[in-house]
Amino acid sequence: MKRLLVLAASALALAAAPASAQDIAITNATVAIGDGSDPVENATVVIRGGKVVAAGPGVAVPAGIPTVDGSGTWVTPGLVATVTTLGISDVSGVSESNDIRAGDSPFSAALDVAPIINPKSQHIAVHRAAGITRAATMTMPSASIFGGQGAIIDLGDDASPVTRQRAFQTVALGETGARLSGGSRASAHALFRNALREATRLGEDARIPGRSSRGAPVTTGDDVPIDPRLAGGASEREGDVLLTRFDAAALVPVVRGEQPLYVLVERASDIRSVLNLKREFPRLDLVIVGASEGWLMAREIAAAGVPVIADGLDDLPQSFEELAATQSNIGRMVKAGVTVAINAAAMENPRNLNQYAGNLVALSRMPGADGLSWGEAFASISSVPARISGLGGRAGVLAPGAMGDVVVWDGDPLELGSVPTRVFIDGVEQPLENHQSRLRDRYRDLDESRLPEAYDW
Amino acid sequence: MKKPALLACAAAFALSACSTTGGGDVASASRAERTAPKGEDGNAPFPSTYKAYPGTPTALVGATIYDGKGGRIDNGTVFFSGGKIVSIGGPDTPVPADIAVFDGSGKFVTPGVIDIHSHLGDYPTPSVDAHSDGNEATSPTTPEVWAEHSVWPQDPGFTRALANGGVTALQILPGSANLMGGRAVTLKNVPSRTVQGMKFPGAPYGFKMACGENPKRVYGGKGRMPSTRMGNFAVNRQTWLDAKAYAEGDRDKRDLAKETLAGVLDGEILVHNHCYRADEMALVMDMAKEMGYKVSTFHHAVEAYKIGDLLRENDVCSAIWADWYGFKMESYDGILENAAFLQREGACVVIHSDDANGIQRLNQEAAKAQAAGARVGIDIPDAEVIRWITLNPAKAMGIDGMTGSLEPGKMADVVLWNGDPLSVYSRPEKVWVDGALLFDAMDRKRRPVSDFELGQPGEGDVK
Numbered sequence: 001m002k003r004l005l006v007l008a009a010s011a012l013a014l015a016a017a018p019a020s021a022q023d024i025a026i027t028n029a030t031v032a033i034g035d036g037s038d039p040v041e042n043a044t045v046v047i048r049g050g051k052v053v054a055a056g057p058g059v060a061v062p063a064g065i066p067t068v069d070g071s072g073t074w075v076t077p078g079l080v081a082t083v084t085t086l087g088i089s090d091v092s093g094v095s096e097s098n099d100i101r102a103g104d105s106p107f108s109a110a111l112d113v114a115p116i117i118n119p120k121s122q123h124i125a126v127h128r129a130a131g132i133t134r135a136a137t138m139t140m141p142s143a144s145i146f147g148g149q150g151a152i153i154d155l156g157d158d159a160s161p162v163t164r165q166r167a168f169q170t171v172a173l174g175e176t177g178a179r180l181s182g183g184s185r186a187s188a189h190a191l192f193r194n195a196l197r198e199a200t201r202l203g204e205d206a207r208i209p210g211r212s213s214r215g216a217p218v219t220t221g222d223d224v225p226i227d228p229r230l231a232g233g234a235s236e237r238e239g240d241v242l243l244t245r246f247d248a249a250a251l252v253p254v255v256r257g258e259q260p261l262y263v264l265v266e267r268a269s270d271i272r273s274v275l276n277l278k279r280e281f282p283r284l285d286l287v288i289v290g291a292s293e294g295w296l297m298a299r300e301i302a303a304a305g306v307p308v309i310a311d312g313l314d315d316l317p318q319s320f321e322e323l324a325a326t327q328s329n330i331g332r333m334v335k336a337g338v339t340v341a342i343n344a345a346a347m348e349n350p351r352n353l354n355q356y357a358g359n360l361v362a363l364s365r366m367p368g369a370d371g372l373s374w375g376e377a378f379a380s381i382s383s384v385p386a387r388i389s390g391l392g393g394r395a396g397v398l399a400p401g402a403m404g405d406v407v408v409w410d411g412d413p414l415e416l417g418s419v420p421t422r423v424f425i426d427g428v429e430q431p432l433e434n435h436q437s438r439l440r441d442r443y444r445d446l447d448e449s450r451l452p453e454a455y456d457w
Numbered sequence: 458m459k460k461p462a463l464l465a466c467a468a469a470f471a472l473s474a475c476s477t478t479g480g481g482d483v484a485s486a487s488r489a490e491r492t493a494p495k496g497e498d499g500n501a502p503f504p505s506t507y508k509a510y511p512g513t514p515t516a517l518v519g520a521t522i523y524d525g526k527g528g529r530i531d532n533g534t535v536f537f538s539g540g541k542i543v544s545i546g547g548p549d550t551p552v553p554a555d556i557a558v559f560d561g562s563g564k565f566v567t568p569g570v571i572d573i574h575s576h577l578g579d580y581p582t583p584s585v586d587a588h589s590d591g592n593e594a595t596s597p598t599t600p601e602v603w604a605e606h607s608v609w610p611q612d613p614g615f616t617r618a619l620a621n622g623g624v625t626a627l628q629i630l631p632g633s634a635n636l637m638g639g640r641a642v643t644l645k646n647v648p649s650r651t652v653q654g655m656k657f658p659g660a661p662y663g664f665k666m667a668c669g670e671n672p673k674r675v676y677g678g679k680g681r682m683p684s685t686r687m688g689n690f691a692v693n694r695q696t697w698l699d700a701k702a703y704a705e706g707d708r709d710k711r712d713l714a715k716e717t718l719a720g721v722l723d724g725e726i727l728v729h730n731h732c733y734r735a736d737e738m739a740l741v742m743d744m745a746k747e748m749g750y751k752v753s754t755f756h757h758a759v760e761a762y763k764i765g766d767l768l769r770e771n772d773v774c775s776a777i778w779a780d781w782y783g784f785k786m787e788s789y790d791g792i793l794e795n796a797a798f799l800q801r802e803g804a805c806v807v808i809h810s811d812d813a814n815g816i817q818r819l820n821q822e823a824a825k826a827q828a829a830g831a832r833v834g835i836d837i838p839d840a841e842v843i844r845w846i847t848l849n850p851a852k853a854m855g856i857d858g859m860t861g862s863l864e865p866g867k868m869a870d871v872v873l874w875n876g877d878p879l880s881v882y883s884r885p886e887k888v889w890v891d892g893a894l895l896f897d898a899m900d901r902k903r904r905p906v907s908d909f910e911l912g913q914p915g916e917g918d919v920k
Binding site for chain 2: 090091092093094122123126268293296313314315316317318319320322323324325326327328348349351352355358359361362363365366367368369410414415416417418419435436439440443444446453
């Protein structure tokens with residue numbers, strides 16, 4: 001037993017201090033802090049011990065820190081993608097490789113994505129090369145309106161991808177929720193309320209401890225949160241419960257406001273109903289995801305202090321719950337004071353996040369449209385999603401003490417075709433190779449005069 | 458082509474094309490005329506009723522112009538009148554007095570963007586089941602269906618493609634459930650009460666085919682052939698053999714499916730083949746040789762970069778995305794350098810959307826593909842990149858004699874961008890179709906609003 005503990009301790013120590021975290025200062029670069037401010041030229045970023053030490057103009061490089069000249073480059077915090085399915089699918093159209101939906105599962109809210117993240121997924125490697133260093137990953141609501149517990153991950157090339165396990169729960173309450181709950185939004189709302197009541201009761205009866213889920217990042221070993229599904233004493237449950245015990249237990253931290261609840265809705269009236277949930281369940285820690293008609297509810301959302309992960313460029317009435325969709329949605333919500341991150345799930349791939357942010361800047365020049373400033377747009381894919389993900393001040397921003405997630409770009413990161421030349425995660429420089437880069441290298445020419453392409457590797 | 462062109466003009470249905478277009482257009486018009494099957498009344502059915510909307514003689518001066526065929530003019534002038542480009546050139550280009558002149562300083566001009574692969578109208582928004590009209594997925598070969606019969610002109614997607622994407626022409630294809638999905642139609646991106654009012658006068662028809670996973674999955678799942686890739690080819694080849702027998706025999710007996718296939722064998726209907734994998738594209742090109750037809754374009758050709766040489770030799774275009782990959786097995790090898798590697802081999806590149814959102818940003822997709830090339834030492838000039846979304850798709854759709862580049866006599870399909878169209882920070886400011894101003898970001902009423910959106914939240918919004 002003692003030996004086991006020692007082993008565990010050393011494993012945790014390894015995880016806490018990655019062997020290859022390097023100290024580095026990048027000077028003379030254009031630096032975007034990520035906090036909403038505009039980029040600054042001729043600035044310096046210092047990373048030491050896996051953390052950001054300083055960033056900005058006039059930053060002195062501490063003695064002994066290796067310095068590289070960043071002239072012509074841009075340096076930013078790593079992008080934060082929320083929400084995604086990174087690490088839980090190889091090919092979305094190949095069901096064998098795809099863990100995104102568990103429509104035939106006996107469980108829903110109890111699903112936990114943390115143990116199934118594959119850090120070697122090509123999608124993680126491809127998106128790491130695109131400058132995304134952290135992401136929220138989740139299973140999609142399928143067997144029920146509840147999608148299960150998402151995780152915050154890093155995209156590092158190592159064996160420990162999970163930054164925060166059980167970081168949030170998801171629920172669909174719009175058209176998707178209606179379909180999953182039997183065919184009507186009314187059913188979705190009834191199912192939702194019943195679920196939270198059962199969770200409340202179970203949490204009390206089984207004496208599931210508080211602060212049961214939303215722990216700090218899993219890095220030191222002393223803050224591993226308790227899994228409410230496995231916690232609590234014996235308790236009888238009434239015979240007329242709908243949820244499995246596991247699902248109900250998983251919702252205990254939601255109803256207590258200890259775990260954020262990501263609510264997938266688009267229509268203005270659905271958003272209103274979600275905001276009203278706080279009257280019945282005052283402790284809910286809500287995040288709205290989708291919100292194509294959010295601009296119609298911007299003042300109410302701002303007043304409620306509910307952050308939004310909004311579809312960035314949707315402008316079509318894709319469904320009857322998105323009739324008012326417009327590319328100005330995010331600009332209008334931000335103008336009203338809403339905290340908005342660009343939804344990485346509402347694009348072909350999360351690696352289009354910076355393109356979407358750039359488009360919102362372009363909108364600010366269009367008469368009648370509402371866009372974002374460059375700094376706001378960049379924040380909507382860095383510090384804002386980090387804050388929503390529970391990593392405020394620690395990711396998505398080049399603030400002293402923040403994680404050493406730093407990206408060096410070959411140009412303006414919001415401009416088309418700009419890509420990272422170096423990516424650091426927790427101060428560890430990352431490989432940028434992947435299946436695509438290997439194919440690129442193989443097919444630089446089609447010369448098979450000596451041997452087939454298969455030997456070119 | 459000149460001689461049949463004259464004959465074409467004699468045909469009543471072709472009047473609109475012949476009366477409004479110059480010499481280059483007539484050739485294409487004639488091609489369409491010969492291919493279009495005669496209806497029971499002896500005329501081509503469902504003829505275009507499109508006529509250019511009124512425009513005023515307009516000059517754009519002082520702009521950076523990409524002419525669509527690879528040329529760039531700094532401080533350039535484009536002058537159009539009567540729906541046609543009259544002149545294009547440098548600052549000395551003569552412009553008549555008393556016409557509308559727009560100062561294009563700091564702005565850019567391109568031909569109207571053309572999307573070779575769209576399902577707007579066939580899969581319109583809202584995307585409810587009742588609107589799912591793009592796949593006649595009841596038989597693996599349905600050459601008899603025509604995409605135009607599914608097009609809902611009120612699809613709001615058309616208006617977004619115009620206002621946000623500068624798209625002035627687009628090809629609407631049947632879906633890819635079937636090996637032979639049916640006839641595609643080329644439209645002018647103008648609001649219209651009828652699809653006939655959008656049909657591009659004189660454009661040849663397209664024919665949609667699909668390789669690979671989709672047909673075998675759809676029909677294999679129904680317990681019928683094809684359920685494999687080899688089944689795909691067997692069904693295709695037998696269908697072509699039957700069509701050849703028809704084409705070489707008595708064509709007077711009407712057969713909707715065979716009429717379309719005979720049109721392909723005649724070279725008058727252009728084949729647009731959904732095909733991801735390089736090895737399958739090579740097989741399709743051999744099947745086309747065996748059966749005596751030509752593939753115009755492989756669509757979704759994510760592996761085209763592996764056979765750029767073969768595609769060049771066969772004169773087949775590749776219509777591709779910039780960065781879609783990995784969403785199905787046959788898209789697993791998608792890479793950002795696809796377009797650049799094709800360009801390196803001298804093969805034809807077209808950037809396409811297949812998407813109601815992506816069609817609003819084809820210029821951005823082209824820019825991403827360009828940047829990927831530059832990173833591996835393949836420098837493709839901006840003006841050449843614009844060709845990927847203008848003249849190249851026009852050529853692959855058989856309308857390059859009429860549009861796709863800014864040349865005197867061609868249709869005045871023109872976009873004025875408020876900045877470099879290859880920058881994320883630029884948007885279309887004005888869009889003209891045949892010289893008619895159909896979108897103006899500076900005039901909130903000069904923006905189409907579809908019937909569906911009237912009285913709805915957000916009606917007339919900038920979108």
